[in-house]
Amino acid sequence: MTARNVDTSVVATIAAALAVVLSATAFSGVLADARWVLPAACTVGIIAGVGVLGRSQRWWPVATALAQLAALMMVLATQFSGKAVLGFLPGPAAFGELADQLGLALDLVREGVPPVPAEPQLQCLVCLGLGVVAVFVDVIAVAGGAPAVAGLVLLCVFAIPASLADNMLPWWSFAAGALGFALLLASGGPQRRWQRRERGDTVAGTLFGRTTTAVAGVAAVIALLTGSVFTGVGTEGRLPGAGTAGFGGTGGGIGLQPFTSLRGQLDRSRTVDLFRVRGLTQETYLRALTLRKFNPQKGWELDGLTQGVDAQQELPLPDGTEYAVGTPMKVDIEPLGYRDPWLPVFGTPTVVGGMGPDWRYDPAAGIVFTQTRQQSRPYSEQLFVPSPTPEQLREAGGPVRIDPAYLDTSGIPPQVADLAKRLTAGAPTDFDKAAALNHYFTDPANGFDYELETAPPTGGDGLSDFLFRGKRGYCEQFASSMAVLLRASGIPSRVAVGFTSGYRDGDSRVITTDDAHAWVEAYFPGWGWTTFDPTPLDDGRTALPEYLHQERQPQALPPPPGQNTPAPPPPSGQVPQPGQPETGDQHIADQPQERETAPAVWPLVLLLVVVLALLAATPAGVREARRRLRLRAVDAGAPDSAELAWRELLDEFWDRGSKPEDTDTARRVAAGLVEQHALDAEGSRAVRELVTSVEKQWYGPGDGVPDDSVRTSLREAVDSLHRSEPLSWQARLLPRSVLGLLGRG
Structure with a gap:
């Protein structure tokens, strides 16, 4: 058949x-x-x-x-x-x-x-x-x-x-x-x-x-x-700017760009479970990283992170901490939808285990991190939650055993420094100053509101806009601003990024993307870094320490007249303007998405334009690829280099509209093409020499010795053709030698 x-x-x-x-x-x-x-x-x-x-x-x-x-x-x-x-x-x-x-x-x-x-x-x-x-x-x-x-x-x-x-x-x-x-x-x-x-x-x-x-x-x-x-x-699992000396920072506005460094998991349109925690007997914050550098143009940045110590061993107390006084706990943490180079920890960790190899602990920053790519694993932490009394914090004194960078006030606007001075004027100790600043944001009488978007800018810097005019935002603005005011008051401070303690589910707690949060840590000699939270949350998720609950807050002083008038509310549907922080704490996930009101068709249109442009350039790309492959073989002296050179020359003629019949001999084809395209004497001679070489390859005994003249003949023939009949841009973009093959396909 x-x-x-x-x-x-x-x-x-x-x-x-x-x-x-x-x-x-x-x-x-x-x-x-x-x-x-x-x-x-x-x-x-x-x-x-x-x-x-x-x-x-x-x-x-x-x-x-x-x-x-x-x-x-x-x-x-x-x-x-x-x-x-x-x-x-x-x-x-x-x-x-x-x-x-x-x-x-x-x-x-x-x-x-x-x-x-x-x-x-x-x-x-x-x-x-x-x-x-x-x-x-x-x-x-x-x-x-x-x-x-x-x-x-x-x-x-x-x-x-x-x-x-x-x-x-x-x-x-x-x-x-x-x-x-x-x-x-x-x-x-x-x-x-x-x-x-x-x-x-x-x-x-x-x-x-x-x-x-x-x-x-x-x-x-x-x-x-x-x-x-x-x-x-x-890049996943690798810290930004990783190196032997330390790490560079990221930032944006007065907000906290490291929110988005947590692998984007905090900027979601839906709630996702991140951790299941067992053994937590006291609500406290789960810290992922801390930020010590304030950049007035970019906001708070990660800075000065060292190689630290092996996190598998018993961990030293944080720098500048002498008193290990607090509530001891042992917790088991199971990552659910979380994967990042930062390993969140509660309180002051003493032992961390189970998370795998190559994790480091920086006692200065209070951060557990890795520079290797690895799976998230369940881990355990032994810790204590510091519990000093207000009196102990008032009496804290002595040398400040931390990096002076935590006191850096460069870039703080004068009006902000003046506000810090007036708010703390009646506070006799650093603790009273910190408590006064914390209460300034949480006291409803001062006009600060927790909202899912910030007020529109008024032309000044973002920090001044928030403190004196807008007075509304989410946890990033509150934490950023209080940390700046603390430094302006002479108190070492940093911003912490992590999570609140989530909700109870049976005998465990579940922490979700809705629990992502930022707060402030202030340094007190001997007691180390202590927690303050200026964000006026009304949903019960704030885990204020006992020393703030016990202490009656002093009355804050209002800003000078003319600086405390809230800006009018933005029009319905107003979104934050460029330059305002839009990073991923838990609250931004709930902000209305712009695409819900104005479907963005332009990405598809742009994609189609790009695809059409690439398709239009495809014939020229195929022609160039074929040319390069042939010339590379000819230059290398391939056994069939004469035939490849001949085919390349025929394609050059074809691109100019001349397609010889397959039944014609090479000599007849060459004679007709030379006459039709008016090649000069040098080009005519090169074409004849190339015909001789290809006929020798086709009909000769085949001694296997490459003909070195093929390369020269092809180059001279093509150069002559370019002189006598240069290609138009249309012919270059849509070469006939490629389109003819497509039509036959």
């Missing part, structure tokens, strides 16, 4: 689609379930079908690619939008809904801890990405006949999940990707020299023969090695 002929362009299209789908298995390392597989496979399959249709109808290649992009938009609208016209046509409402879905997906990518559930938003993002990849692979590998180049696009499919996953991606995903790439190589390209239709057994033998098997095996090994490297590279 005679084997049936098959359309080789269809075979190449199917191979390209399979390569994309098999490479997409890498997402199984970051998505917790398989709900994304069917939508993604359908998306890639429909794009492949449109490619087959366009080539069967002899569409212009760019028209085929545009049709594939249009099909991608319709697939996304059908699967992920309820506002598509007729159920599948993407109109403005559908584009807006898709933009919302993609915005939520990007939030999940930034904030989630892999593997994450394959929510519809993530499915939409994966389908969009794989759809764009499928279009590019189809254009490059099938229409352009350059499957090896398409492998670079497929590699990007692996790079994205590999950069997000904590562990190596599943080994079988690398094997699947390698198999898909091998099939793609075997299905097309100039080396196949297939006609439009070939015998089915010939195609099958090529696709699944020994060569393909060998290529797949080698590619699988390389992919596994590359994958292990990819998943070992990244």
Whole structure:
């Protein structure tokens, strides 16, 4: 029985689609379930079908690619939008809904801890990405006949999940990707020299023969090695500015940029459980990191963090602390949705264990941290919660045994320093000053309000705006401002970032993203760092220490007349202006999202513009890649260098509109092209010499000695052609030698 002929362009299209789908298995390392597989496979399959249709109808290649992009938009609208016209046509409402879905997906990518559930938003993002990849692979590998180049696009499919996953991606995903790439190589390209239709057994033998098997095996090994490297590279688990001497800081406004350094987990649109704590007998704050440097332009920054000591050993008392007096506890902490280089601890830790190797403790900053990438593990902490009395803090004196940087007042505006002086004028001791400043913010009579957004700026610095005019904000503004006022009063201070103690759940407590918080720590000689919290929360989550509960707060002095008039409330829907802190404490997660009122269509439009621009540049890119491969082989003296040089010269003529008949001899072709394009004497001679070399390769005895004249002849012939007939920009952007191959595909 005679084997049936098959359309080789269809075979190449199917191979390209399979390569994309098999490479997409890498997402199984970051998505917790398989709900994304069917939508993604359908998306890639429909794009492949449109490619087959366009080539069967002899569409212009760019028209085929545009049709594939249009099909991608319709697939996304059908699967992920309820506002598509007729159920599948993407109109403005559908584009807006898709933009919302993609915005939520990007939030999940930034904030989630892999593997994450394959929510519809993530499915939409994966389908969009794989759809764009499928279009590019189809254009490059099938229409352009350059499957090896398409492998670079497929590699990007692996790079994205590999950069997000904590562990190596599943080994079988690398094997699947390698198999898909091998099939793609075997299905097309100039080396196949297939006609439009070939015998089915010939195609099958090529696709699944020994060569393909060998290529797949080698590619699988390389992919596994590359994958292990990819998943070992990244920034998660590494401190900003990590080095042997210390760490640089981050900041923004008067707020606390390190909120967002906690891997973005605090800036969420939904509540997520972060820790389950057992053994906590007294409500207190869970500290992740502390900030000691005040930058008037950027806010509070991490600064001066040292290498510290091994956190697995018994921990020393914090710098400047002499009295280990307080409530002892042993707590077990189980991270649920938290992963970060900062290990939060309660109170003053004495022993921390179970979290794995390579954790350090800095006694000066009171921070447990790591510089290595590792999983979050349950850990235990032995600690005490300091409990000095107001009288003991009033009597605290002696040398200040901490870094002088905690007293740095540079950059504090004069009006802020004057406010601190007046608020503490009647306070005889540092404790009374600190208590007066704390009470200044929490006393309703002083006009400060805890809200989910700050007042709009009035032209001054952010600190003065908050203290004298706006007087409303969330915990970052309150903690930042009180720490500055403490330093202006001569009291060492720092800002602490972490969590309140959460809610009770049976015999344990659960800490969520809603519990993220910032507070102030002031230094008292002998007693060390003590907690103050100026944020006027009314939900019962503030864990004020006993020395503030016991002490009757002195009455704060109001600011001078003219500086305490609250700014008028912003219009409905007002969002914080540029320059105001917008970081991720627990409260900002509840702020209304702008995309809920004004769907952002422009990201999709921008994406389409970029994709169209890349598609428009694809023919020129394919032409340049083919030219470079040929010239590299000619320069290296490859055995078939004469034929490669001849084909390159023919493509140069083809780009200028001359496509010789395949049945003509090389001499006849050369004579006609030289005359038609009016090559000068040097160019004519170079073309004749190149014809002699290629005829020698085709019909000669084949001594295997490379012809060194080929390189010179090709260069002189091309230079002459450029002199006689320079290429227009249209011909450079859309080279006929590539478009002709696409039309035949």
